[in-house]
Amino acid sequence: xxxxxxxxxxxxxxxxxxxxxxxxxxxxxxxxxxxxxxxxxxxxxxxxxxxxxxxxxxxxxxxxxxxxxxxxxxxxxxxxxxxxxxxxxxxxxxxxxxxxxxxxxxxxxxxxxxxx
Amino acid sequence: xxxxxxxxxxxxxxxxxxxxxxxxxxxxxxxxxxxxxxxxxxxxxxxxxxxxxxxxxxxxxxxxxxxxxxxxxxxxxxxxxxxxxxxxxxxxxxxxxxxxxxxxxxxxxxxx
Numbered sequence: 001x002x003x004x005x006x007x008x009x010x011x012x013x014x015x016x017x018x019x020x021x022x023x024x025x026x027x028x029x030x031x032x033x034x035x036x037x038x039x040x041x042x043x044x045x046x047x048x049x050x051x052x053x054x055x056x057x058x059x060x061x062x063x064x065x066x067x068x069x070x071x072x073x074x075x076x077x078x079x080x081x082x083x084x085x086x087x088x089x090x091x092x093x094x095x096x097x098x099x100x101x102x103x104x105x106x107x108x109x110x111x112x113x114x115x116x
Numbered sequence: 117x118x119x120x121x122x123x124x125x126x127x128x129x130x131x132x133x134x135x136x137x138x139x140x141x142x143x144x145x146x147x148x149x150x151x152x153x154x155x156x157x158x159x160x161x162x163x164x165x166x167x168x169x170x171x172x173x174x175x176x177x178x179x180x181x182x183x184x185x186x187x188x189x190x191x192x193x194x195x196x197x198x199x200x201x202x203x204x205x206x207x208x209x210x211x212x213x214x215x216x217x218x219x220x221x222x223x224x225x226x227x228x
Contacts, residue, residue, distance in 0.1 A: 042218035102167040103214035107160040
């Protein structure tokens with residue numbers, strides 16, 4: 001089966017600019033995650049969707065970050081305006097499970113964002 | 117709130133040495149526990165998971181982990197490492213709704 005697709009793979013922007021990332025999960029996977037991974041740290045959950053509804057976005061900086069998953073399939077994550085501290089790898093993952101299961105995750109290759 | 121602590125930031129071993137990577141978590145409810153691995157240049161991928169049942173779980177490439185509920189631990193073990201095990205290893209916990217928290221990872225370097 002095809003894996004989780006993400007684009008772009010790399011992005012360099014100046015601070016205060018905006019940027020958007022796209023993720024296409026594995027077909028049929030109900031749950032989709034966006035993570036931020038800063039160098040030397042583990043992935044930090046930004047937002048979790050189940051189908052097209054938000055399960056958790058408690059760690060999403062909502063003043064500048066937004067995410068949507070229209071039609072419960074692919075998803076976009078946007079940053080506007082970007083700050084230097086947003087430089088990180090943004091990971092998308094999907095999981096076939098719904099409530100009561102193990103939520104094993106399948107990860108995409110990530111988008112490496114550099115804010116200058 | 118969930119948290120995950122991985123004890124070792126960087127581990128260096130020679131081939132054939134035994135491996136144990138520590139992982140402790142903090143969460144008051146029922147959890148699912150995972151070890152993910154990221155080989156150089158590759159995506160994060162699942163190594164093994166604990167969902168329920170036998171607390172000793174076996175994963176790919178000869179790895180195993182033991183869930184000790186009383187110690188809130190889920191340590192990863194392998195009796196004899198290979199050069200190809202060089203990678204970054206992440207311990208993770210998820211709750212009943214799938215909300216996941218990752219540790220900061222352990223970089224394993226295996227010398228040939």
